[in-house]
Amino acid sequence: MVKATVRIVCVVGTRPEAIKMAPVILALKATDWCDCRVLATAQHRQILDQVLALFGIVPDIDLDIMRPNQSLPDLTARLLTAVDRVLEDERPDAVLVQGDTTTVMATALACFYRRIPVGHVEAGLRTGDMANPFPEEMNRVLAGRLSHWHFAPTESAKKNLLAEGFAPESIHVTGNTVIDALLDVSGRVGPAAPVEAHVADNARVVLVTTHRRENFGAPLRAICDAIRELALRYRDAVFVVPVHPNPNVREVVQAQLGATSNVRLISPLDYLPFVQMMKRADVILTDSGGVQEEAPALGKPVLVMRAETERPEAVDAGVVRLVGADRSVIVRELSALMDDPVVYRSMARGVSPYGDGHAAARIVEILQRSLL
Ligand code: UD1
Ligand code: UDP
Numbered sequence: 625m626v627k628a629t630v631r632i633v634c635v636v637g638t639r640p641e642a643i644k645m646a647p648v649i650l651a652l653k654a655t656d657w658c659d660c661r662v663l664a665t666a667q668h669r670q671i672l673d674q675v676l677a678l679f680g681i682v683p684d685i686d687l688d689i690m691r692p693n694q695s696l697p698d699l700t701a702r703l704l705t706a707v708d709r710v711l712e713d714e715r716p717d718a719v720l721v722q723g724d725t726t727t728v729m730a731t732a733l734a735c736f737y738r739r740i741p742v743g744h745v746e747a748g749l750r751t752g753d754m755a756n757p758f759p760e761e762m763n764r765v766l767a768g769r770l771s772h773w774h775f776a777p778t779e780s781a782k783k784n785l786l787a788e789g790f791a792p793e794s795i796h797v798t799g800n801t802v803i804d805a806l807l808d809v810s811g812r813v814g815p816a817a818p819v820e821a822h823v824a825d826n827a828r829v830v831l832v833t834t835h836r837r838e839n840f841g842a843p844l845r846a847i848c849d850a851i852r853e854l855a856l857r858y859r860d861a862v863f864v865v866p867v868h869p870n871p872n873v874r875e876v877v878q879a880q881l882g883a884t885s886n887v888r889l890i891s892p893l894d895y896l897p898f899v900q901m902m903k904r905a906d907v908i909l910t911d912s913g914g915v916q917e918e919a920p921a922l923g924k925p926v927l928v929m930r931a932e933t934e935r936p937e938a939v940d941a942g943v944v945r946l947v948g949a950d951r952s953v954i955v956r957e958l959s960a961l962m963d964d965p966v967v968y969r970s971m972a973r974g975v976s977p978y979g980d981g982h983a984a985a986r987i988v989e990i991l992q993r994s995l996l
Contacts, residue, residue: 630995631659633716635707637667637689637727640802640914642675643895645722647804647984648745649681655988657996663710665689665703665727671869674894678809685710693871696726696759703730711738717995718772722746722801723913724757724764732770742767745987746800747774748781749913749934756932757913758838773994775987777978778937798986799979802917806899807981810922814896819904822888828861830854830958831905833912834877834929835868843949844873847929848880850954851909855884857955858962863887864901906968907961909954916944917978925971927957937977942970 634649636642642664652660664683666672669690676683687706689699703726711719711734719735721728722745735742744767754761768774774790776782777800785795823829834847855863867877867889881887893901899918902908908919911929916938919926926944938944947953960967 629657630718630991631661631714631716632718632720632991632995633661633663633710633714634720635663635665635727635731636672636676636683636722637665637703638725639668639671639675639892639895640912641722641725641727642672642679642681643805643914644746644801645720646675646679646681647801647808648720648722648987650679651984651988652991655992657992658988661685661714661716663687663707663714665707665731667694667699667703667725667727668869671892674892678895679805685714699726700730703727704734707731707734708737711735711740716740718743718991720745721767721771724749724760724767726759726763728767729763732767736770741772742770743773743775743987743991744768744771745775746777746781747771748776748783748785748795750781750784751932751934753932756838756930757836757934760913761934773990775983775990777983780936796986796990798990799981799983800917801979801983801987802914803921803976803979804981804984805895806918806921809896810899810903812896814900819897819900822864822890822901823862823904828858828962829901829905830858830861830863830907830909831901832863832865832909833868833915834910835870835873836911836930837872839911839929839949840872844876845880846949846951847954848877850951850958851881851887852884853951853955854958855881855887857959859886861886861906861962864905865889866891866893866898866901868892907958909958911949920944921974921976921978923972923974925961925968927954927961929954935978938975941973941975941977943973943975945971 720743774795920938
């Protein structure tokens with residue numbers, strides 16, 4: 625047996641990081657040259673554990689960082705010192721982070737202080753506006769500066785990095801690992817109950833997710849007003865809302881939508897039933913990053929409740945539309961999809977600009993060439 629010669633620590637903090645890092649972790653673990661260690665900061669707790677369990681990943685180290693309604697400064701400070709202690713113990717040859725959360729930014733900084741090279745998975749996404757999304761745009765700019773390998777999902781992400789002056793040889797267009805995860809999971813047979821429990825066979829389904837910090841307060845209330853208006857207009861439809869556990873979301877959504885009979889407020893779904901729910905949905909209304917990538921691959925029209933997006937490819941392809949957190953625009957655009965089959969068909973085309981399902985294999989090959 626070939627002795628493992630390289631130690632790579634893969635870091636996951638939140639639900640989307642785990643979904644998108646899982647294919648990389650599984651691919652690294654399948655090699656004979658890498659000692660792949662998994663560090664869960666557990667910036668998220670319950671919804672991180674759901675994903676890790678689905679992919680059969682057991683963290684080697686779990687920092688259990690999450691606190692109720694954690695603040696950004698407190699989270700950042702605790703992550704920085706806790707991750708540093710892990711780096712001291714583990715002494716990895718490289719560390720991989722994914723995306724733009726506080727876990728990513730703090731981990732990249734901790735690695736910089738210890739001169740450990742970082743690989744950034746999903747590098748180069750930009751809106752160019754530090755306030756949208758907040759704080760993610762700053763997190764990914766900083767993570768980019770602090771990284772050695774930039775695994776860009778698309779050519780346009782690569783262009784963003786080149787424009788910031790990164791060396792071309794440090795940027796690798798790999799596709800987004802979310803499509804690897806989606807293809808893996810969407811072929812699985814899972815518990816049918818979550819979909820059937822919430823949705824009758826003949827009902828039209830509008831799936832809604834929202835959690836962005838820049839939408840907290842008045843924008844989130846406007847989003848809820850739009851959903852209530854639409855639910856009253858389309859009584860034949862069911863609006864399924866898996867509510868994000870952040871109390872700034874949960875409390876507002878519960879207060880504003882809890883009493884509308886065809887709005888189903890449910891707990892966050894495990895990834896497998898969530899994928900099944902996306903497949904069952906007619907339209908998806910979201911401010912999520914990952915859902916903007918997955919839904920087009922499943923042929924589902926998406927209205928994005930954000931002012932800007934760092935994922936322009938599906939907008940350019942005509943299958944995703946930006947509607948902001950503007951009540952009247954959300955109502956108008958969703959109504960067009962519900963009422964006009966021509967509009968619906970034009971947006972319900974299966975396109976997958978974000979990946980082909982082989983991103984993780986490409987990342988592993990690049991790391992092998994670079995580290996061995
Ligand atoms: C975080 C990320 C965001 C990412 C999102 C994915 C930051 C600053 N934000 O936002 O980029 O898009 O995750 O979902 O990194 N909570 C629970 N249980 C959980 C998870 C969260 O109770 O399993 C509650 C806790 O009260 C926690 C709060 O949600 O304090 C906020 O969690 P946090 O990770 O700080 O922010 P998110 O809004 O989840
Ligand atoms: N997701 C899930 N269950 C849910 C809602 C979302 O498994 O109830 C998945 C979704 O398919 C996507 C990821 O979580 O892969 C997106 O996470 P989120 O929207 O929380 O974060 P973002 O992508 O905006 O950072």
